[in-house]
Amino acid sequence: MSFRRPHSFELITASLLLAAASILAETRSTGIFRHPIGPATAVISGIDTDEIEWGTPFQASALPNRLSFTGKTFSLPINQRRSIGTLTYQNGISELGSVIDCIETELTLAGTDSLTAQFILEIDTTSNDSDAEASSDSLRLLTPYSSTPLIRDTKAYGIRLFFGEVQGATFAETEQVILLENALTEIPLEAVVCESLPIPSTTTAFQFGAITGGDDLLVEGENTPTIKTGRPSGNQGSATEYEVISQKLSDVGTEIPFVVGTMRFHNGTVTTGTAAEATTLRFDLSQGIGSLAFPLRFTSTPNSRDAKASADIVELLDSSSSEIKFAGLPHVARLHFANPSPGGFTKVSTFSVQEGVTAEANLVLVISRFIAETPPLKLSISSIESSNILLSWPSIIGLTYQLESSKDMITFDPNGDSVEASNTATLIQRPRTLGSVFFRLRVDP
Numbered sequence: 430m431s432f433r434r435p436h437s438f439e440l441i442t443a444s445l446l447l448a449a450a451s452i453l454a455e456t457r458s459t460g461i462f463r464h465p466i467g468p469a470t471a472v473i474s475g476i477d478t479d480e481i482e483w484g485t486p487f488q489a490s491a492l493p494n495r496l497s498f499t500g501k502t503f504s505l506p507i508n509q510r511r512s513i514g515t516l517t518y519q520n521g522i523s524e525l526g527s528v529i530d531c532i533e534t535e536l537t538l539a540g541t542d543s544l545t546a547q548f549i550l551e552i553d554t555t556s557n558d559s560d561a562e563a564s565s566d567s568l569r570l571l572t573p574y575s576s577t578p579l580i581r582d583t584k585a586y587g588i589r590l591f592f593g594e595v596q597g598a599t600f601a602e603t604e605q606v607i608l609l610e611n612a613l614t615e616i617p618l619e620a621v622v623c624e625s626l627p628i629p630s631t632t633t634a635f636q637f638g639a640i641t642g643g644d645d646l647l648v649e650g651e652n653t654p655t656i657k658t659g660r661p662s663g664n665q666g667s668a669t670e671y672e673v674i675s676q677k678l679s680d681v682g683t684e685i686p687f688v689v690g691t692m693r694f695h696n697g698t699v700t701t702g703t704a705a706e707a708t709t710l711r712f713d714l715s716q717g718i719g720s721l722a723f724p725l726r727f728t729s730t731p732n733s734r735d736a737k738a739s740a741d742i743v744e745l746l747d748s749s750s751s752e753i754k755f756a757g758l759p760h761v762a763r764l765h766f767a768n769p770s771p772g773g774f775t776k777v778s779t780f781s782v783q784e785g786v787t788a789e790a791n792l793v794l795v796i797s798r799f800i801a802e803t804p805p806l807k808l809s810i811s812s813i814e815s816s817n818i819l820l821s822w823p824s825i826i827g828l829t830y831q832l833e834s835s836k837d838m839i840t841f842d843p844n845g846d847s848v849e850a851s852n853t854a855t856l857i858q859r860p861r862t863l864g865s866v867f868f869r870l871r872v873d874p
Contacts, residue, residue, distance in 0.1 A: 484523025546575035587684025593617030659699025
């Protein structure tokens, strides 16, 4: 509580409302791990529970690899990051062929409304040696957005996960942490819920542009949705083809992933140095968002009798767009691959196809608001003039704040109109009155 006493007979007080308007109030989180991805030799136990172990210990005294989720009770205000539980990761020492690559985390948020959502974690296991830092493992949120919307009062809301501040990690950011060998690390799991804004109906139109390759590059169809590249090798060879099929979009919105198109990829057999190596995939989404561009890299592998080992790869070099404005607010668009047909394999940013095979995969897009670390609600009186008081608080651009006041700290009423923040600090003036006045601050949905 912050206050100043400008005169001996007058007390002006600012107080803080700790609970902002919540879309999920008094909610309990639980989580289980499902659907591991890895080699056929991977060893794992605990599937469909809140704790898994994997890998064959390198030696009898070695610690196992272990990941668990501990839930908690929380309230989740709109547009604000809040802790919803903790991941605990034990970086053990295991034989490389026995570890997994990815695991699906299924979270259930149960309260007044119940929501079950799936998120994929990538586990990158390194070779272990005497250097604990060089032997660090990586844990990454491959799909931080829930494809299942939360519906409240006819409105749809999307949920996004973040990693919180991690102690003891060699590197940590909102979607990836790097964890020391033999360390037990707690990783706070945070979430934000944002209203899904409707995107105008449209039909996507794709094109491959800025195609590059070696000196002997052969390509047909630049600046169209279909390209054919490479000189067929021998009598049985065929050119490699990439095509993106347009998608008619309706009833889609921000914050929730949706399919924008389908990539069809034929892995041909071509002469080395004649196939495209990189391009930019461009498409128009809608009048409200405009044109998006994502750089792609094509990687060809040596052909052999093992069709899977000879799979060629399309890789999204940067899956995030530059900042875009939608509904007057800053957003970012993120693209990934999903749901491959037989002969194809996807890993969020990559789409691989076996030699001689034609396969398809969905292109999935999510458009979400920039959400910064939410500053705490901290209302203060920074100065008092003869007839006015000046109130201020740290704010997030785009959020709407409502100041309330009370004479008795029991009944609070709105004090003036709500304020939409246009800066990282908000200041307002209010007339000075006699007697005690208590202020509190609320974040509106």
